[in-house]
Amino acid sequence: xxxxxxxxxxxxxxxxxxxxxxxxxxxxxxxxxxxxxxxxxxxxxxxxxxxxxxxxxxxxxxxxxxxxxxxxxxxxxxxxxxxxxxxxxxxxxxxxxxxxxxxxxxxxxxxxxxxxxxxxxxxxxxxx
Amino acid sequence: xxxxxxxxxxxxxxxxxxxxxxxxxxxxxxxxxxxxxxxxxxxxxxxxxxxxxxxxxxxxxxxxxxxxxxxxxxxxxxxxxxxxxxxxxxxxxxxxxxxxxxxxxxxxxxxxxxxxxxxxxxxxxxxxxxxxxxxxxxxxxxxxxxxxxxxxxxxxxxxxxxxxxxxxxxxxxxxxxxxxxxxxxxxxxxxxxxxxxxxxxxxxxxxxxxxxxxxxxxxxxxxxxxxxxxxxxxxxxxxxxxxxxxx
Amino acid sequence: xxxxxxxxxxxxxxxxxxxxxxxxxxxxxxxxxxxxxxxxxxxxxxxxxxxxxxxxxxxxxxxxxxxxxxxxxxxxxxxxxxxxxxxxxxxxxxxxxxxxxxxxxxxxxxxx
Ligand code: SF4
Ligand code: FES
Numbered sequence: 001x002x003x004x005x006x007x008x009x010x011x012x013x014x015x016x017x018x019x020x021x022x023x024x025x026x027x028x029x030x031x032x033x034x035x036x037x038x039x040x041x042x043x044x045x046x047x048x049x050x051x052x053x054x055x056x057x058x059x060x061x062x063x064x065x066x067x068x069x070x071x072x073x074x075x076x077x078x079x080x081x082x083x084x085x086x087x088x089x090x091x092x093x094x095x096x097x098x099x100x101x102x103x104x105x106x107x108x109x110x111x112x113x114x115x116x117x118x119x120x121x122x123x124x125x126x127x128x
Numbered sequence: 129x130x131x132x133x134x135x136x137x138x139x140x141x142x143x144x145x146x147x148x149x150x151x152x153x154x155x156x157x158x159x160x161x162x163x164x165x166x167x168x169x170x171x172x173x174x175x176x177x178x179x180x181x182x183x184x185x186x187x188x189x190x191x192x193x194x195x196x197x198x199x200x201x202x203x204x205x206x207x208x209x210x211x212x213x214x215x216x217x218x219x220x221x222x223x224x225x226x227x228x229x230x231x232x233x234x235x236x237x238x239x240x241x242x243x244x245x246x247x248x249x250x251x252x253x254x255x256x257x258x259x260x261x262x263x264x265x266x267x268x269x270x271x272x273x274x275x276x277x278x279x280x281x282x283x284x285x286x287x288x289x290x291x292x293x294x295x296x297x298x299x300x301x302x303x304x305x306x307x308x309x310x311x312x313x314x315x316x317x318x319x320x321x322x323x324x325x326x327x328x329x330x331x332x333x334x335x336x337x338x339x340x341x342x343x344x345x346x347x348x349x350x351x352x353x354x355x356x357x358x359x360x361x362x363x364x365x366x367x368x369x370x371x372x373x374x375x
Numbered sequence: 376x377x378x379x380x381x382x383x384x385x386x387x388x389x390x391x392x393x394x395x396x397x398x399x400x401x402x403x404x405x406x407x408x409x410x411x412x413x414x415x416x417x418x419x420x421x422x423x424x425x426x427x428x429x430x431x432x433x434x435x436x437x438x439x440x441x442x443x444x445x446x447x448x449x450x451x452x453x454x455x456x457x458x459x460x461x462x463x464x465x466x467x468x469x470x471x472x473x474x475x476x477x478x479x480x481x482x483x484x485x486x487x
Binding site for chain 1: 389392393395396397398399400401402403404405406407408409410411414415416417419422423426435438439442443445446447449450452453456457458472473476479480483484486487
Binding site for chain 2: 004
């Protein structure tokens with residue numbers, strides 16, 4: 001009898017093995033679109049600093065079919081980010097009231113309420 | 129009552145096998161049987177060489193963890209009836225070296241578990257004469273869930289970060305550290321932080337959440353780890369901002 | 376083992392995740408749909424006035440810098456998940472891109 005432990009290495013495509021890991025990977029890849037949209041915002045700030053003509057060029061660019069398509073894609077992933085982020089917040093920051101844990105559902109709902117209120121505020125400020 | 133169910137069991141004999149391989153067995157199907165019963169049947173009736181761990185047969189001892197059709201489960205907690213009309217693939221827990229057949233080497237976990245000192249640490253022990261250490265139900269509620277861990281290692285098998293980086297302290301050990309950190313009688317949080325808040329501690333976690341999904345005892349290691357990240361971050365900034373805070 | 380300085384990376388990651396979750400969808404809705412549809416207009420004077428205001432600057436900077444950092448940190452972790460390693464190159468690309476965005480947006484806001 002000899003000891004010769006055999007280690008099976010994790011596969012490179014481990015995240016394809018279970019739905020749970022695929023959802024995780026999609027959640028992580030939302031960050032790619034967050035980054036790309038941030039880049040768009042940075043571009044907007046630069047154009048704003050450059051003056052009126054540059055800014056109007058920026059507005060035209062984000063209104064072009066390609067710009068809209070790209071941003072719709074960003075919107076899908078950003079929304080998925082929001083949903084997954086709020087869903088796990090109660091785990092990271094549980095709230096205790098009088099020695100009892102506030103139900104996770106309550107915390108998540110509160111986040112959705114703040115999300116809706118903030119979005120409304122921004123929309124109103126933008127002049128909808 | 130002659131129905132059978134097929135089990136494909138990963139076999140590995142360090143003396144004779146170069147690498148693991150699957151072996152197929154036909155086992156009588158019983159509605160009330162769990163996978164552990166099927167393995168016991170194989171060992172008693174079909175093939176005495178098959179090796180696996182078990183003890184309590186009631187989801188308490190934590191020794192019968194295996195991969196069943198790719199999912200980490202307790203063999204005594206997984207009914208054959210949920211796999212009827214299919215093949216049951218039984219493998220040793222992912223991410224651990226295989227000692228033999230379904231038996232894994234768990235030295236790595238044992239070392240990590242003891243590194244977080246999962247027991248009450250107290251600065252100054254209260255003299256016996258001063259009475260018991262009282263704890264209110266509210267204080268107990270803070271950590272009770274985490275105290276249910278049976279060290280079955282299903283969470284390690286589910287955790288890709290542990291698979292990718294064997295240095296990672298991992299879900300159960302970090303959850304148990306959190307359990308004692310939250311205990312009103314314990315004062316060892318800062319000491320545990322040397323491991324828990326190290327590079328191989330909570331920071332390796334990317335919050336996949338698989339550990340909590342597979343835990344048979346309702347422990348939520350993912351939650352414990354995120355809470356530790358929050359509190360370790362606050363402690364870090366406190367130490368950074370307050371003069372003389374950094375040690 | 377010793378306590379890690381990771382909080383320096385992680386706290387902005389977590390705050391950025393929160394800011395992104397609350398603010399980005401509505402921003403994208405505006406710039407990507409309502410502006411192209413003509414429902415919302417972003418006239419130069421108003422945008423400039425907003426970005427000129429110190430509080431406006433701070434808000435804009437936070438909305439760009441924190442999510443950018445969040446994304447960089449998460450992408451670095453994901454690169455590791457995908458087996459691309461966590462080496463210097465990955466770090467440089469991810470965090471470097473974030474720092475670049477932070478620096479450019481700060482510079483633009485200072486000029487405005
Ligand atoms: S946390 Fe759950 S899955 Fe992990 S070892 Fe403990 S009981 Fe098992
Ligand atoms: S045999 Fe004890 S947990 Fe399954």
